[in-house]
Amino acid sequence: MAITLSGDQAIPAPPLSSRLTPAQVWGIILLAPYLLVFLAFVVYPVCYGLWLARAPENYVALYNDPIFARAAVNTLIFLVIGINIKMLIALFLSGFFAQQRTWIKWLSVIFILPWAVPSIPTILSVRFMLNPEWGVINHLIFSFTGDDGPNWLNDPTVALSMAIGVHIWKSLPFWTLILITGRLAISHDLFEAAEVDGASWWQKFRYITWPSMQTLYVTCTLLSMIWTLGDFNSVYLLTGGGPADLTHVLSTLGIRYLRLDQLSLAMASIVCAMPFVLPLVYFMMKRLSR
Amino acid sequence: MKLPGVREFSWREVATEARLLLIGIPVFLWTMIPIYHMFLFAISPKEDAFSGKLWPDHPTLHNFEIVFKQQHYFLRDFYVQFWNSTVIAASVGVLTLFIATAAAFSISRLKVPGGRMVLNLALFTYFIPAAFLAVPMYRTMGNYGLLNNHWSLILAMVTIASPYAIWVLKQASDKLPVELDEAAVMDGATTLQIFRLVYLPLMMPSLVAIGTYAVLLAWNEYLYAFLLLSNDREITLPVALGNFLAADDSPWELLMTTGFIYALPPAAVYYAFRRYMVGGLTAGAVKS
Numbered sequence: 392m393a394i395t396l397s398g399d400q401a402i403p404a405p406p407l408s409s410r411l412t413p414a415q416v417w418g419i420i421l422l423a424p425y426l427l428v429f430l431a432f433v434v435y436p437v438c439y440g441l442w443l444a445r446a447p448e449n450y451v452a453l454y455n456d457p458i459f460a461r462a463a464v465n466t467l468i469f470l471v472i473g474i475n476i477k478m479l480i481a482l483f484l485s486g487f488f489a490q491q492r493t494w495i496k497w498l499s500v501i502f503i504l505p506w507a508v509p510s511i512p513t514i515l516s517v518r519f520m521l522n523p524e525w526g527v528i529n530h531l532i533f534s535f536t537g538d539d540g541p542n543w544l545n546d547p548t549v550a551l552s553m554a555i556g557v558h559i560w561k562s563l564p565f566w567t568l569i570l571i572t573g574r575l576a577i578s579h580d581l582f583e584a585a586e587v588d589g590a591s592w593w594q595k596f597r598y599i600t601w602p603s604m605q606t607l608y609v610t611c612t613l614l615s616m617i618w619t620l621g622d623f624n625s626v627y628l629l630t631g632g633g634p635a636d637l638t639h640v641l642s643t644l645g646i647r648y649l650r651l652d653q654l655s656l657a658m659a660s661i662v663c664a665m666p667f668v669l670p671l672v673y674f675m676m677k678r679l680s681r
Numbered sequence: 682m683k684l685p686g687v688r689e690f691s692w693r694e695v696a697t698e699a700r701l702l703l704i705g706i707p708v709f710l711w712t713m714i715p716i717y718h719m720f721l722f723a724i725s726p727k728e729d730a731f732s733g734k735l736w737p738d739h740p741t742l743h744n745f746e747i748v749f750k751q752q753h754y755f756l757r758d759f760y761v762q763f764w765n766s767t768v769i770a771a772s773v774g775v776l777t778l779f780i781a782t783a784a785a786f787s788i789s790r791l792k793v794p795g796g797r798m799v800l801n802l803a804l805f806t807y808f809i810p811a812a813f814l815a816v817p818m819y820r821t822m823g824n825y826g827l828l829n830n831h832w833s834l835i836l837a838m839v840t841i842a843s844p845y846a847i848w849v850l851k852q853a854s855d856k857l858p859v860e861l862d863e864a865a866v867m868d869g870a871t872t873l874q875i876f877r878l879v880y881l882p883l884m885m886p887s888l889v890a891i892g893t894y895a896v897l898l899a900w901n902e903y904l905y906a907f908l909l910l911s912n913d914r915e916i917t918l919p920v921a922l923g924n925f926l927a928a929d930d931s932p933w934e935l936l937m938t939t940g941f942i943y944a945l946p947p948a949a950v951y952y953a954f955r956r957y958m959v960g961g962l963t964a965g966a967v968k969s
Contacts, residue, residue: 418793421783432840440817507951509901512940516719530733621810642812
């Protein structure tokens with residue numbers, strides 16, 4: 392009897408359990424909880440969301456919504472300017488905290504506080520400091536100059552800068568910590584040799600520190616950009632997207648549409664961000680799964 | 682003549698120290714100002730807080746008393762909300778540890794077929810910004826009928842915490858020598874016995890780090906909590922803090938006091954487990 396090569400007429404496969412070793416059976420059982428979570432709370436929502444955002448009218452509506460264009464620009468400013476400033480400061484401070492001093496050790500313990508405490512109370516604290524009538528900043532301005540201070544959060548540019556500042560305040564310690572680890576991994580002999588040769592601090596940085604840290608630095612910058620796309624708190628809790636919805640970023644805009652019951656617009660705005668997010672994610676995955 | 686034991690200060694050293702201080706003092710101020718401002722409000726009566734003083738004329742613990750006795754409209758469910766935050770954070774910690782440890786063991790030690798792909802999918806989820814997943818997640822929880830139920834927030838946070846947990850634990854378990862498993866198999870240990878008696882004890886430091894990570898993530902979460910829970914007696918503390926802003930004349934001194942109380946547990950946990958966090962998490966966070 393001839394056995395055809397087509398699948399459905401081939402010899403029936405032996406039952407699954409006899410082909411797998413007991414260890415593999417356990418492997419599947421132990422992997423099952425995560426797979427269930429993944430299917431129920433990642434695959435299903437994403438597919439459902441994409442299905443909601445399928446109609447082209449959504450994208451036309453987004454294109455015609457000035458708030459969306461503004462949010463896209465704000466997001467770019469947040470990422471390109473905000474993150475690069477943050478990472479440069481982190482790189483600089485990692486050199487500072489790598490110094491062997493007792494007081495710098497203590498300062499590094501304090502420095503981590505913004506990362507260790509939840510963001511809601513601290514962001515609200517900053518928000519009140521900026522309050523034009525009762526905030527401490529305008530009180531100080533008044534007592535020194537006799538003039539009323541500006542209405543900080545009422546100017547979109549200033550408000551967005553403040554949101555970026557809050558974001559930097561919150562996440563700077565984390566990135567500094569990681570860059571310190573990178574810096575401490577550099578062999579000390581190199582610096583001693585450079586010292587003997589009379590290298591300036593810039594030469595030491597340029598020819599020793601930077602070459603050994605540049606991969607880490609670029610990885611951190613990209614990772615921070617991806618995560619900052621999801622930074623909802625810094626903007627929402629400080630400005631609430633205001634004044635006049637001019638300081639939204641994509642993550643707060645999605646929630647704004649959601650609250651206005653425009654779920655398909657919310658999903659469409661997220662889909663629009665995907666062409667930027669996915670290459671970054673792909674690049675990071677390549678890098679991390681080596 | 683030089684005296685032994687007396688350190689000589691050269692101008693160079695003094696200049697270096699001064700330069701370091703010139704960086705250190707702004708860093709200290711930058712870090713502490715928002716936190717000090719919060720603390721200042723917590724110990725100030727309302728008039729002092731609103732008059733921009735850098736130290737109150739009459740520092741008081743009265744605000745704490747109001748919070749702990751729930752003597753304000755915004756605070757009437759303070760203990761319930763604190764309890765909600767605690768239960769949700771603890772559940773997320775336990776569930777994430779369970780799911781991620783099982784998955785990491787399965788992928789790294791048992792080499793389950795398709796494990797690599799699951800790991801990549803998890804990693805992919807980890808990189809998708811959580812705020813983007815929030816919109817479809819909200820709708821999905823509605824479809825499952827879980828809105829306003831603590832399970833919605835617990836499951837959402839487990840979904841967000843697991844990918845990173847699996848990835849870190851997989852990296853850590855790859856470092857354990859294969860010979861351990863082989864020796865245990867030779868001695869007739871079953872897979873579950875290896876998991877319980879060999880694997881878990883050796884993974885303890887990473888498990889502590891990941892458990893802490895998941896608990897803090899859930900405790901600190903605002904966006905998902907405020908989307909998924911809305912009933913006053915179901916919400917967590919951060920949502921309650923956000924609700925203070927609903928009124929025009931918000932009692933900011935009470936908001937800051939509650940915020941201060943809310944910020945203390947995670948800060949304490951963070952500093953208590955810092956040793957594990959720095960080793961276990963930063964190594965995993967960025968591999969260069």
